[in-house]
Amino acid sequence: MLAGKSVLIVIGGGIAAYKSLELIRRLKERGCAVRAILTKAGAEFVTPLSVGSLAGEKAYTDLFSLTDEADIGHIQLSRSTDLVVVAPATADLLAKMVHGLADDLASTALLATDKRILVAPAMNPRMWLNPATQRNMATLAADGVLVVGPNEGAMAERGEFGPGRMSEPAEILAAIERAFESDTRVPLPAAPAGPLAGRRLLVTSGPTHEPIDPVRYIANRSSGRQGHAIxxxxxEAGAEVVLVAGPVTLPDPPGVRVVHVETAREMLAAVERTLPVDAGVFAAAVADWRVDGEAGEKIKKDGTGVPNLSLVENPDILATVSRLAQGRPRLVVGFAAETEKVIEHATAKRLRKGCDWIVANDVSPQTGVMGGVRNTVHLVTGEGIEDWPTMDKDEVARRLVARIAAALAEARQ
Incomplete structure (x- = not known):
């Protein structure tokens, strides 16, 4: 499989750099030619001598070496190879790749290459779960960059545990072999990368429409934008996601299985069919009431007076799921759309419904939240209240997803 192939390994700065030495050895054993670029930070953990000795030729470190650059060395390095492997791929290297920065030999070669790239992320769990890193990973995946890992486990820092450990050399080797199974730039099927890889999430979104008659209904002004963003x-964080969406005009999010419903009762049934999940995020603005007995024909304004509409309560989806004796998600997140006493009402709602977190926001008309693209939220948990700054709803979603990933990782310990 690897005999006669050529791999360029970019070694970033991190304690996981020592694993790159074992990776080089295994590639050479299989008849693969290996060249290596060592970043300045990477050289703090493994030496150019050790890397070069295993690779069978010098480790490249300097963008402006006159000898190497006489033939535009970084171009030759990046293109006279079959695959570029970044291991460890630090948060800094990943960010440079996303933004096209080229301030050293490693980042310049990555920008100049026309070959496929495989990254093996390695960093502190908080760095990995940071929304900025998750955005970068989503961009790289969209660009066709292959990813292996990271794994979950103990970190070099004392007391740190979570996702961010670089994959083992054997795992990276297997990913390299999979990459060579295809001649296209399309990533090969593999386990999804991201802090929610292997997790299953349920999200509800949008309003519900409760029919009065065939042409009228009870609803609210929710656009579904926040729920769809979540x-x-x-x-994008690697989860298998089921979105139960009420009537909205938004397109279905890519990579998400969407169940379209209209009423609160339909939404509850869809939610129950989706369980079990690791986490449920109930962002839908479900109508609290419905008409007791929908009219089969359009109600006419015939001069006999205003029709008497008798209302009954709809099922409480958030409370129902929160109180499940079996099959309750590990984490249940509700939303509280308030127009006054936002924190007070949201705190009471969390206790009343029995959910773990409440995302509270002010939806007064002057805020422009309903139907808008920005949101100001407060995360209410059992530990206290986090006041988040005003952000785009997409950014709110990424920040909430990062918090969910961290909570699920902590629960696994």
Whole structure:
């Protein structure tokens, strides 16, 4: 499989750099030619001598070496190879790749290459779960960059545990072999990368429409934009996502299985069919009431007076799921759309419904939240209240998904 192939390894700065030495050895054993670029930070963990000795030729470190650059060395390095492997791929290297920065030999070669790239991320769990890193990973995946890992486990820092450990050399080797199974730039099917890889999430979104007659209904002004953004952010973080969406005009998020419903009762049934899940995010603005007995024909304004509409309560989806004796998600997140006493009402709602978190926001008309693209939220948990700054709803979604990933990782310990 690897005999006669050529691999360029970019070694970033991190304690995981020592694993790159074992990776080089295994590639050479299989008849693969290996060249290596060592970043300045990477050289703090492994030496150019050790890398070069295993690779069979010098490790490249300097963009402006006159000897190497006489033939535009970084171009030759990046293109006279079959695959570029970044291991460890630090948060800094990933960000440079996303933004096209080229301030050293490693980042310049990555920008100049026309070959496929495989990255093996390695960093502190908080760095990996940071929304900025997750955005970068989503962009790289969209650009066709292959990803292996990271794994979950103990970190070099004392007491740190979570996602961010670089994959083992054997895992990276297997990913390299999979990459060579295809001659296209399309990433090969593999386990999804991201802090929610292997997790299953349920998200509800949008309003519900409760029919009065065939042409009228009870509803609210929810656009579904925030719930849809959360579903997409969770999918980009590697989760298997089911989105139960009320009537909205938004497109279905990519990579998400969407169940379209109309009424609160239909939404509850869809939610129950989706369980079990690791986490449920109930962002839908479900109508509290419905008409007791929908009219079969359009109610006419015939001069006999205003029709008497008798209302009954709709099922409480958030409370129903929160109180499940079996099959309750590990984490249940509700939303509280308030027009006054936002924190007070949201705190009471969390206790009343029995959910773990409440995302509270002010939806007064002057805020422009309903139907708008920005949101100011407060995360209410059992530990206290987090006041988040005003952000785009997409950014709110990514930040919430990062918090969910961290909570699920902590629960697994």
């Amino acid at each position: 579903a997409q952010a969770a999918a």
